[in-house]
Amino acid sequence: MTQGAGAPPTVTRRPEQRSRPGSPRRLHGAWPLAALAAVFTVAQLVLVRPVLGLGWDEIVYTSQVTTHHPAAFFSAPRSRGVSFLVAPVASWSDSTALLRVYLAVLSGLGLFLALRVWRGLFPTRVLVVAGAFFASLWVTLFYGPQAMPNYWVAIGALVAVGAYLRHRDDPAARGPLWAVVAGAALMAWMRPTDAVWVSLPLLVLAAVGRRPRFLAATVGGLLAGGVPWVIEAYVAFGGLSERLAEASRIQGGLGLHMAVDDQLRSLGGRALCRPCTGSMPHPVITLWWFVLPLLAVLGLVVAVRAGRALRTAVPLACAATAAVPYLFTIEYAAPRFLQPAYALLAIPVADALWYLVTAPRGKWRPAVRTVVALGLAGHLVVQLTVLVHTVDRSTAGREDWARTADGLHRLGVDPPCLITGHESIPIGYYTGCSSGATTGNNENITVAGILSTAKERPVAEITRTGSLPPRYARSWPVHRVEDYDIRIAPGSVDAPRG
Template sequence: MTVRVAWHRRIPWLALVAGGFAVAQLALAAPHLGLGWDETVYLSQVDPRNPAAYFSAPRSRGISLLAAPVLAVTGSTPVLRTVLALLSAAALYSAYRVWRPLLGSRRPALAALLFAGLWTTMLYGPQAMPNLWVALSAVAAVGWFLRAHEPSASRAVLLGLGGAVGAATLFRFSDGVWLAAPLLAACGVVRAWRRPAPALAIAGGLAAGGAQWIAEAYVRWGGIGARLHASSATEGGMGLHWAGGDAWRSLNGPLLCRPCTLPLTHPELTLWWLALPVLALTACAVALRAGRPAETVLPVACAAALSVPYLVLIDYSAPRFFLPVYALLALPVATLVGRTVRAARPIPARAAVAGGLAALLVVHLTTQYTVLQERDADARATTGRYQAVADDLRRLGLRPPCLVIGSHSQPIGYYAGCASADVSGNNRNTTEAALLHRAITEPTAALAKARSGPPGYAQDWTAHRLRGTGYTAYLPKPHQHPAGPVSGP
């Protein structure tokens, strides 16, 4: 029996979960998935093959920097997907590995499995989007914070803490602030944690990760306050808006629910989401009774802080917004599961409890796979439509350097290798006069939904219906191009 237990403990559970996560991404999510709207914005900032799209105030450049080495070598989307899938699996392992000295080997592995098994985690693992990377940075940051207060903590632990907070802030500035806030508060509230070194590490990471965002705020917007004001306007006006209902309705898709007026899909598959806060609070109560609350209460507090902007400050939702919350809450849930199994007596009862929980996990993962298939199909349909419109624009004569304006100009422009511009909406970056002047010097197409008619500045441009895409492209007439006409198909 002793030999069997020792062998059981030597199994690299977390490495197996991370490896399975990589394989699942490459098999289920990464193949043939084109680039989404936000991805084209982030990637265009560092892609030497395409003009940079307008970068709005709320965005941060961390994910662009992560993808930059790949784009410097190749513009292949499958290669980018493969690299990001492998990197996200490695990051999953590294983030939850931080917790091994705190929780042992099995509980961090179970937490990683709970998080990696979500359809949102699987879908966004190989994508150039910041939310998953904020999530894993947050997991690492909270783990390093707890380890930083141990008597044997080394300087490397403080560097890990500062680095994790800095990474979260670099990937998404606002999320980094919401993560740092409860950690800094804990340094002041908990007597045993009133040490300057961890607080300085958090503040240093926040400053380092936010330096680029702050510098850009002064260069492009005139200051932090001006950028925050522009960010609020882009988000539809930050204020007290209860978005919990929107989050629930978008739990199984759509990928962006704005405005969120669609009915809930698969309501029977939302039980895990409704049970999650109950499980987290139960885990806190059990931990308080056991006299070891820190490893459970702090992740819950940080998860609650990170959920604030997406639950009460905006009036729309997207499933990816809550990835940092899920990543942190997976830890107390895994701890609760472990304590429940260990508390069962005698051995046959423990085996029955473990078997029942394992069956629930299998059911949960199966339902997540069902939703993943649907949302992956939706994403492929959307990106396929972008590619089809870009192909049609090329047949109409648009070749770089060129300009795409109007509906969905940013992703379609990226696919076509053209610059993009808008005269209205959240991505407004030019005026009609400047746009018309630019259209004189380079091939230009204005896009509109097929039934909406041309934009005001393109009333006398030639309409080209792009069949099967739902778009109409409006091109200046030959006499409007002194540099030469745009050729027909």
């Protein structure tokens, strides 16, 4: 049929086309995320500093792949993911500074890739603010360049959740499914139990929504990252149930415990709050923790009104399940435990912040923008203040271990050697010795084993000054080094050096 003379021209509407991954439009849109990741990397190197010595947990993970230090005892709750992550550097170099730079660059790259998965789900400006909020938390800056698992669980969570939402928008695309596999595997590789908690809402949605491909991708990723941990359970711990039981014992017995107040106490910069006693930090330090869920709820309201509720509800649900075990099942706290929850909450929080600065009309807009700006500036000041305090305190503690190691060397305790007693794992690492414990969570040797070792190599028992040593070491000659009493097994070392 011919078109009438007065009729408007017929327009054929084509479906909206996505930009190809390598198109100039997509590359241009990724630049703000790349710039954010670069700033995050530089901030770690400037504020945390590559010269920061290795901490206790870092020593356990790193020593598994080094050739220049004996491997420390590897307890049941730990997973090998961090050890493999640091292996490209730690396997051939003993430079802590090089390892810090490597991890800072890697963490910046991880943040960029994780946020890039969310492109198209939220405007780039929202993703930049979300990334900036998460990256500016003192706990993120402090642990980004460290050999610890929680930041990487957070990155895996961002990838997996964002990829699920992309898959839901385009079920035929294969890229999001592979991203789900990668995100789930990264989480399970680092901390298998955390990976399961984060993935619970995704697994439920996949089952209810009858999405077998997504369900297979999620389960496949969890298995790919978690199977090595399960295999090790049978090889080294007698089975999976035995390893889980031992992990629960080491963590004080998992069950129904209120740890919300413990997490609040840790916000002042306590790397490990166990036992978590003492007064709460100043309210200025903890205020952001109470504002965070309010902004997240506002982000959900904004999303519902905009007709994209699921894009906000899913990360909120995964953030909630990620936080549950660390708020309600253990009797201690560490701020790094909640990093996956913070990363997922950052998306709706950023959406809410943009709403606050753009939605109000008339005379309210300048007032609201001023409040938001002042709030963000104050938040950044608080986070940087806590970070500086935490870095200084951590540096002092690790320098104390290094000075103690120098004192041990002057006493003739040189590798190969064995350190037992108080803080034997970090002091042993800094001294270049093996570490041993006859009791406690790191029990890995008997008294007979210690005495037998003393016949072949230097053995030193370390206690805090004035503390009672174990019975087997009470007759050993005692030396004062820093705040420690060091007892060296008779005949196990040559004459001390001056």
